[in-house]
Amino acid sequence: MKLGPKAAAAALIVSAGLALTACGGAPSGTSATAKTASLTLGAVQEIRSWDPAQAHVGHYLQPYQAAYDSLILRQPDGKLSPMLATEWKYNEANTKLTVDLRTDVTFSDGAKFDAEAAKANLDHFKKANGPQMAQLTAVSDVKVVDADTIELNLTAADPSLEFYLSQAAGLMGSPKALGTEAIKTEPVGSGPYVMDKASTVKDSQSVFTARKDYWNKDIQKFEKVTFKTLVDPTARTNALVSGQVDATLLDPKTGKQAEGAKMNLVATEVDWQGLLLLDRDGTKNPALGNVKVRQAINYAFDRKTIVDQVLLGQGTPTSQPFGKASGAWTEELENYYSYDPAKAKALLKEAGYETGVVVEVPSVPGFETQLAVIKQQLSDVGITLNVGSAITNTFTSDIAAQKFTTMFFSLFQGEPWVAVNQIISTKALYNAFKNTTPELQAKIDAVQTSGKDAGKAAQEVNKYVVEQAWFAPMFRVNQMYYHNSKITVEPQVQQAVPSIYNYSPAK
Template sequence: MKFGPKAAAAALILSASLALTACGGGAAAGGAAAGTPATSLTLGTIQDVRSWDPAQAHVGHLLQPYQAVYDTLILREPDGKLSPMLATDWKYNATNTKLTVDLRTDVTFSDGARFDAEAAKANIDHFKTANGPQMAQLSSVQDVTVVDADTIDINLTTPDPALEYFLSQAAGLMGSPKALGTEGIKTEPVGSGPYVMDKAASVKDSQTVFTARKDYWNKDLQKYSKLTFKILTDLTARTNALVSGQVDATLLDPKTGKQAEGAKMQLAANEVDWQGLLLMDRDGAKNPALKDVRVRQAINYAFDRKTILDQVMLGQGTPTSQPFGKASGAWTPALENYYTYDPAKAKQLLKDAGYENGVTLEVPSVPGFETQISVVQQQLADVGITLKVGAALTNTFTSDVASQKFTTMYFSLFQGEPTVAINQIVSTKGLYNPFKNATPELDAKIDAVRNGGADVGKLAQDVNKYVVEQAWFAPLFRVNQMYYHNAKVNVTPQIQQAVPSIYNYSPAK
């Protein structure tokens, strides 16, 4: 992707800001005049940040706080378009194995350090070695070369169509090179972003407070003088906080959303994640039954997806058998209802696989998903599969997943661009393929996607078809993310994201 020569960089940044304003979700939409933020915004979040080291940043719900203090190389707009941020221009070589990135020259970090090519390289190098939860985002990066003061080459071992997207996410967050790897950055972020932490007003696991940075380079992205994240793990607590005015916006669910709507809260909904079972031990390393594709298929046929959706989500979503979402390009109509509700077929498959007397699956308890797991447990029991629910996931769940602690999980996973989803849940380097399951056939399909250029989406349909037929997962439905806000704030949903980016909020007129 290319946005023009360096000489046009400033104009392009302005153009991007104006475009966001026009669509109502970006730089200065509906808010105070640029450069004069005069209001505060309080958001209810589900979990506190465990480390402010940008290399430890996560995705989904947990990326949002990092955006307050760290700019990314590339900005992802509400509709998914990639625009300049700290990078003004970027383009691939002919083989798509080197991405040349031109950088802004007028940016400093909150500690006074300058942002330049050396700083960008330091961040990417640090991200690759810091063992963060999204380390796989840069698994295709071999190294970074400094070309000049404001240009870097990102050299790849293999083409990766998802790289530009990742540079708008955790892998693109830029921290001060003076602070990277220090103990201090774990508790106090040091970035070039629109806000700085007010450490005195912040309380661990309670609230994190930020104030507008006075010398921030892009005042159009600074629509508030104060930004607060209130950590509200409990769903009822988030609902009450929104209704009572303690927070301006937060993520609820269809049931608590009824209370919010009764209090005149406004809904910004979009389908982002799929929920269901991750059947991760497909080679039977710890649960031999999962090695047999017929057992995995039986699990899929055991579910009455529409009934589960109606019972636990009040119908807010779409039943599905595929892990790739509609906006990804990999979604295929024929796979939507590939596994129909057929208990008899499920029982026959178990019998054919030699498990007529039953199969046991052990899953961790996932806070917030107790109702879903209960219904899933019952429907599996009806065909002879026992779902044993163990201890709850903790703050170490990413390392627990990576260390193969779980063979199966009930979880909610992001449906991103095809190569993003492949990197996350299918690739042997993906967090949610901890047993590194692979076959030559699947590897060939993934390689075709990585080298597919404009045909990435179509080629990814073959990957989707393979993992559905081989029952790598048991998706149940794509769920509507129910994000509610009060009348004081305008909110534009972010495509393929459960909560909006911080740039998508603005004071209501």
């Protein structure tokens, strides 16, 4: 993807920043006035290390954006724009990404951002064993071409690499600080804000102030940004309603209280929830090896009733695991498995399981209500759902060890290649039994080599796993983000918590 000459790309950064300002509700050209305001956000999780190589995604990404710029900026609608990278382009085989960099950026400790600094960060990210280190799995090495150009050499095409460079893998820290103990507690980046150590309290709040020499004033809209750690949703609700925080993530139940207090809702569908029918070859549960049994499970669910009763209407029933923003979503698959108990029973009979099927799932904290409803609806068609002990902090290793043949879970609906490698490919954590067929693998290979058309190619993967009932998706869930009238907030596609750039003081 080439974004034009460097001079034009630099201009694009300015216009991107102005667009974000305008979309967020603050007038362009008034950042100096806007920065007199402060922003306090209710964070759902505490940052354990500020080393950029330890950055996570989802709810964790936003605080890192205060201190660290990324190579690529992801706009609210998901489009990628220049940030520290001014332009980037693949070779014909999509195995080498050449990235040109800004030349006017320094880190908060005075170190200069250049190609050597970018390489140091990418190398550190690959070696630091962070939670998102897989984002650079395809990158074999990073080469410095000149002072403001690097090359990322890939072992194979990775359609998600540009996306990753707008996420954890793209965060740039000072090369002087990388790998030190100090950066774990105090970030050192080139971002719009610097940590106020005196006001920051571990497990309570992280406070940042506007960096005076920041290179892009248009996305630096506040004089102070505070992240208050509030793990409990009730605590977040009370903090929002009482004015202790300006915005936070709630749920359908606590959202009612926020709405009663006249808070504003920003809702985005980020995750899908449903059953992962993991043992598709019937290795441990022979019944799941029969596609008709898996299809029967899908026909057993009254998805709309579940959404209305469990989510209070804050979601959309679906039969497909890919989200609308992924490019792999298709209208024909949305209601592929309608609620049809009679058909479910008929399929079980055809599969030789007229007398019933037993499915074991672990208990998932927070999803007790969903599991209770699912258990009842499966029972109505002759399928017994046994809910076992709760998953623990070892659940990823338990999944990899094939401890679970089925589980109810909530999963992110990301870019096509991200989703494929999360739930479908033989490398995916949530394909622990390594299920595949030559037909499916050919479709996966097409996604990998399709470049900009990866979303369209992934539609075929989506269709295959829906028809073969690899999953029993229930619904896409509204992530409910509330804010007060002091600020305006623009939602970020595929993120429950908006990027830090999406907030502005209200007019």
